[in-house]
Amino acid sequence: MGTTYHAAVQLLLEQPAVTQWPLLQRTLKMADGKPPVAWDFPIAGCLAAGSQESAAIPAVAAITCAHIAIILIDDILDEDPRGEYHQLGAGRTANLATGLTSLGQQVLDRYPCAHPTLSATLYARLMGSTAYGQDLDVQNTHTEEGYWLVAKAKSSPYFSTALSLGGLYGGADAKLTAALGEFGALFGEVMQIHDDLNDCLAEPANVDWLQGRAPLPLLFAELAPHPQQQRFMELRSQVEDPAALREAQQILVRSGAISYCVNELITRQHKLEALIATLPLANPTPLHQILAHAIAPVEHLFASVGAAS
Amino acid sequence: MSMQAFYTNIAAPTVAEQLQSLLRITKASLEQVQAVRSELAWDAWAEAK
Numbered sequence: 001m002g003t004t005y006h007a008a009v010q011l012l013l014e015q016p017a018v019t020q021w022p023l024l025q026r027t028l029k030m031a032d033g034k035p036p037v038a039w040d041f042p043i044a045g046c047l048a049a050g051s052q053e054s055a056a057i058p059a060v061a062a063i064t065c066a067h068i069a070i071i072l073i074d075d076i077l078d079e080d081p082r083g084e085y086h087q088l089g090a091g092r093t094a095n096l097a098t099g100l101t102s103l104g105q106q107v108l109d110r111y112p113c114a115h116p117t118l119s120a121t122l123y124a125r126l127m128g129s130t131a132y133g134q135d136l137d138v139q140n141t142h143t144e145e146g147y148w149l150v151a152k153a154k155s156s157p158y159f160s161t162a163l164s165l166g167g168l169y170g171g172a173d174a175k176l177t178a179a180l181g182e183f184g185a186l187f188g189e190v191m192q193i194h195d196d197l198n199d200c201l202a203e204p205a206n207v208d209w210l211q212g213r214a215p216l217p218l219l220f221a222e223l224a225p226h227p228q229q230q231r232f233m234e235l236r237s238q239v240e241d242p243a244a245l246r247e248a249q250q251i252l253v254r255s256g257a258i259s260y261c262v263n264e265l266i267t268r269q270h271k272l273e274a275l276i277a278t279l280p281l282a283n284p285t286p287l288h289q290i291l292a293h294a295i296a297p298v299e300h301l302f303a304s305v306g307a308a309s
Numbered sequence: 310m311s312m313q314a315f316y317t318n319i320a321a322p323t324v325a326e327q328l329q330s331l332l333r334i335t336k337a338s339l340e341q342v343q344a345v346r347s348e349l350a351w352d353a354w355a356e357a358k
Binding site: 197198201202203246249250253254255256258259262263266297300301302304305306307 | 327329330331332333334335336337338339341342343344345346
């Protein structure tokens with residue numbers, strides 16, 4: 001965690017909206033020690049556009065607010081046992097999320113970039129699209145089309161906005177900002193697939209199994225016409241039994257569900273590489289680093305099974 | 310798949326290699342796949358979420 005993140009949280013703590021609200025203050029102080037995923041994407045966008053890390057501080061601050069708000073709500077919707085709402089109650093937690101959403105907007109407004117209307121629009125779209133995606137997600141549609149719709153609506157906007165906001169604060173014009181957003185959106189899909197793979201292979205059975213959800217590997221095993229499809233459907237409801245979970249996970253490997261997800265990751269890796277090559281970036285290194293980190297598990301898996309990557 | 314797309318696929322050795330690699334994953338043991346999960350980045354992503 002860098003000093004830029006700490007500086008962003010300090011900036012938030014100084015805001016009048018925070019100093020008057022102890023719960024908001026406490027939440028941000030806790031966040032100071034635990035940066036959100038991709039907290040440094042605004043820095044990557046800012047550096048890629050040719051500016052310095054410190055220029056991204058307001059964008060890091062806004063993205064931090066957005067992330068905490070999204071997780072607070074997501075935990076309520078998912079009935080996550082780690083959720084803050086267990087202590088605060090759903091009502092206060094939802095209210096806190098609204099306060100954080102507003103705080104992010106206020107920081108962007110108070111420390112504007114060269115395109116303040118665009119930054120405000122990007123932030124508003126992030127929160128709106130994620131809310132839509134979260135609502136789609138809880139409806140739990142077990143279709144391929146539904147899966148990608150949720151991934152694009154729920155997972156992509158955060159990464160897309162983090163990168164493009166950082167680009168704006170680094171001096172990117174509207175065209176480069178949009179391209180950075182496109183990179184971030186594709187990366188968001190990569191993250192969703194990683195997350196799904198991680199959850200499906202967990203022991204004991206993750207909530208995705210237990211709540212009858214449809215992360216990508218499970219969806220493949222449910223929908224693709226492989227020889228063990230029927231058996232998989234039988235095991236699906238028995239995964240609290242470790243033996244049933246193990247058999248179901250073995251089917252994920254043998255049926256090609258894991259390979260399918262890896263293929264989806266590789267497809268996006270190639271698109272991301274092609275995108276970087278076309279962008280007029282002052283400094284492409286941060287995007288290459290993001291991509292390398294994202295694809296590392298795939299390369300590791302290929303090496304593990306003795307395959308070329 | 311169009312003829313153009315089919316030709317592009319068979320003309321690119323990397324596509325065949327990639328399919329072979331994906332096929333090898335289906336022959337892997339669950340333990341091999343889970344080892345990658347716990348050793349490297351899939352867990353790291355989850356932790357950071």
